[in-house]
Amino acid sequence: MPQPDPPTLLIVNDNPAQLRESEEYYRNLFEEACDGIATLSLDGCITNVNKTSMHMLGWSWDELVGKPVTQFLTPTSTMLIEDRSRKAQQGESVAPTFELELVRKDEDVVPVECQLRYIRDKAGKPTGLHATCRDLSAKKERERQRTEFIAMLSHGIKNPLGVILGY
Numbered sequence: 001m002p003q004p005d006p007p008t009l010l011i012v013n014d015n016p017a018q019l020r021e022s023e024e025y026y027r028n029l030f031e032e033a034c035d036g037i038a039t040l041s042l043d044g045c046i047t048n049v050n051k052t053s054m055h056m057l058g059w060s061w062d063e064l065v066g067k068p069v070t071q072f073l074t075p076t077s078t079m080l081i082e083d084r085s086r087k088a089q090q091g092e093s094v095a096p097t098f099e100l101e102l103v104r105k106d107e108d109v110v111p112v113e114c115q116l117r118y119i120r121d122k123a124g125k126p127t128g129l130h131a132t133c134r135d136l137s138a139k140k141e142r143e144r145q146r147t148e149f150i151a152m153l154s155h156g157i158k159n160p161l162g163v164i165l166g167y
Helices: 016-031 051-057 075-089 137-158 160-165
Strands: 036-040 046-049 097-103 109-120 126-135
Touching: 036 051, 051 097, 051 109, 051 126, 075 097, 109 137
Parallel strands: none
Antiparallel strands: 036 046, 036 126, 097 109, 109 126
16 A cells, blocks of 8 residues: 655745754754764765764865765775665665774774665655764774673683682
8 A cells, every 4th residue: 555645844934043043053963963974975975074074084074075985984894885785776675774994084994883864855866865973983992802801801710720820
């Protein structure tokens, strides 16, 4: 059974000051978000980024915008994005949240959790992509330390005399 069209809400605002205030409010939400936010064209070129994205990657707005997003991904992450894109184009379901590795200007790698969704026009046709990326560096470091601690503890339990003697 076909789904009914969603209700359309038309808001006419004759108050330019109120409109400017609303634009400023939403611009601030974008710019000051704790996660990196970027918009992309359908062909994968960056069209906008927020301050957190620039800080996370060490690149300026001018250095990011207009460039293909793959320029800032590790080769493995580029293959992942290409595979996800191919599956989506073939109509396969892809999870909206996934992990990637971004490459900073200083060539350090930043692990991120990325959420990706289409930006659509009024007719529902995709016009671009909206990406939100959360830096996982601290989380990954805690996981590494925990794994090392468990390995050390496990070794100590298997070799109790060495622990007692300090070897």
